[in-house]
Amino acid sequence: MTSTKDFEVIIIGGSYAGLSAAMALGRSLRNVLIIDSELPCNRQTPYSHNFLTQDGKTPKEISTLARQQVENYKTVKFYKGLATMGTKTVNGFEITTDTNEKFTAKKLILATGIKDIMPEIKGFEECWGISIIHCPYCHGYEYRKQNTGILANGAKAFHLVSLVNNLTDNITILTNGKADFSSEQMEKLNKHSIKIIETNISKFEHKNGHIQNVVFSDKTKKPFDAAYGVIPFLQHSDIPVSLGCELNEHGHIKVDAFQKTTIQGIYACGDNSNMMRSVANAVYSGNITGAVINGELTNEQF
Structure with missing residues (x-):
């Protein structure tokens, strides 16, 4: 929980991509808020693999350690809840939660993941x-x-x-x-x-x-x-589309090589913007996103 309402960056989604972006920003002393409902899509998966140093760990073990490490950076704050609405403001963005709390930031990172659409087959x-x-x-x-x-x-x-x-x-x-x-x-x-x-x-x-x-x-x-x-999916959150972010032909948020969406000031990382659905890729894309945003904030302020 945080009493502060205004940040430099809001990250919606506190799993691997969101935490990775937060670490990059926290190490540059950026004031960051992570809004996370703590319901990752891989919570039923028993083990994660193909990620150096973490091969065979449970998803929860990896995310718990990641969060503990990000918490060492005191300019990064956490809010447990569901982000339900996003609006563009003069200075950036306002995010509203399911309890009607409102937070603002200059930049917005969407690390919201995707939602699998299960076939109606028993089991x-x-x-x-x-x-x-x-x-x-x-x-x-x-x-x-x-x-x-x-x-x-x-x-x-x-x-x-x-x-x-x-x-x-x-x-x-x-x-x-x-x-x-x-x-x-x-x-x-x-x-x-x-x-x-x-x-x-x-x-x-x-x-x-x-x-x-x-x-x-x-x-x-x-x-x-x-x-x-091989099953279809939807964006886990309605916020990207409501803010005008374009989706590609596969249904992912359209981003460039720097994880920038089609809306200025909004970035996306992790499963919501890449078909390479893995922990390693989520961490990579989050790290890139954090570095790019820090560079943009630096150019705006220096």
Whole structure:
């Protein structure tokens, strides 16, 4: 909690990207407020991987240590709550929370993440992030040589199966409907002995989020150890679009190489602005954002 209402920078979102940006700014003695609801999208994921020095730690362990380190920089303040509205002001931006508190800042960082849209298949949500996974770089090694499903169709399935094929030779594409592959793609899938099941999926039988079987609409079932899911998403917060930030064709916030959005003074970092969805990338993009904003504040003030 903070009694101060005016800051140089407000960061909406206090997970990896937001904390990384805050550290860069705190080390330059910038007055920063992090507004965070403390409900990260990876809270169900048991372990994080492919991040040097933190490989195999839980997401909570990484974020807790990150926050403890950022808290050492006394110009960075924290507010637990949900940012619900953002407005442009003469001098910057005003952010309103769910308890109607208002904070202002010259610059705004959106580290708000994305919201996965789960299919209406029983058991999917309970397995998401545990044994139904999104990224072979983040989780594929742990399921190497395992009986693996690909929950996708068409070009997305073909791209994903090409990556997973290096991790296991037991792969089945579950298209949940008629398969949509070109003749050239089918030739490659057959060459690598990739199986395809077009029957609709009824449910995922699981134990504490670990898949046991995929049950199909014709009452048949097939055992799996893991599955990769390609599912749609939305921006986790309405604030970016309400402030005029453009989204790209994939639904991410459009940013340039310096994490600047299409609205002057607003920056975005982490999953909301990049399809490379990983802890390492979130930390990287947050670090860039903090440095760029500090440079801009310096140019404005010096």
